[in-house]
Amino acid sequence: MTDAKVWLDGSLVDWDDAHVHVSAHGLHYGIGFFEGIRCHGTPQGPALFRLTDHLRRLARSAATYMVSLPYTVDDLAEGCRAVIRANGLTDSYLRPIVFLGPGPNPLTAPYRVAIIASPNGPLVGGSKDHGVKAKVSSFQRMPSHVLPPAAKATGQYLNSYLALQEALTSGYDEAIMLNTEGHVTDGYAHNIFVVRDGELRTPTLASGALEGVVRDTVLTIAGEDGIPTRTDVLVRTDLYHADECFLTGTAAGIVPVLNVDGRTVGSGKVGPVTQQLAARYNDLTTGGNTAHADWRELVG
Structure with a gap:
């Protein structure tokens, strides 16, 4: 996916440049919050299903842990749209994730945000259609x-x-x-x-x-x-x-x-x-x- 784009901390970057340091506290302690969002082709063009509802839940998840998102719901919604446009996708799966970045103190380290989009998403095992x-x-x-x-x-x-x-x-x-x-x-x-x-x-x-x-x-x-x-x-x-x-x-x-x-x-x-x-x-x-x-x- 070397040609793909990722929304990272407010900007679109190349897939291979979407780096996270191994010292990030989100990696070590599992401190982060995420959503899964679907984009579908519709007669009016690609549409994200209940995008705002998903992002509001993301904000609630963070707030449960007394964390404020570093971007507004509107900012993140535009980030999701930007990733779809930049990658030329229609039917696709998005994963916005907020995670605790590196720093000497996990209580003061900054939270980072990434939005990834791909043509396919995770599904349950077996045959989805046949049970x-x-x-x-x-x-x-x-x-x-x-x-x-x-x-x-x-x-x-x-x-x-x-x-x-x-x-x-x-x-x-x-x-x-x-x-x-x-x-x-x-x-x-x-x-x-x-x-x-x-x-x-x-x-x-x-x-x-x-x-x-x-x-x-x-x-x-x-x-x-x-x-x-x-x-x-x-x-x-x-x-x-x-x-x-x-x-x-x-x-x-x-x-x-x-x-x-x-x-x-x-x-x-x-x-x-x-x-x-x-x-x-x-x-x-x-x-x-x-x-x-x-x-x-x-x-x-």
């Missing part, structure tokens, strides 16, 4: 009095990494995490939904689930489509007994889960509610539906 197998992890989601689940902070994802590695080495595609009380929180990096008797349910934020942007999108469009929807406390057997189950995330979109812990979910095929919501979500992100036009923020 995945998931394992409930033996590693529990850290409780809120240990680390705040509302923040997308870099170091916190070691918890998810352990869960994913366990799932992959056990022959599964995805990890599902429980909290210390045995309640379902989310996937290793995705929110989770179940459908039973036509009702859509997802774990409450109080259970430890991240306040996902796609999670909110799905709850919104499900309500508009007349699908009964609620946030709830879910336990492991709610996954086993579900008629349908799916994961949501910016990188992955909506991904059906067809098997949990070796147990077939529902019919073992992608269910009608999952299909309906996936189609609606795709139309929203690509401009095939004119609803929620404010969610599609044009690159220009």
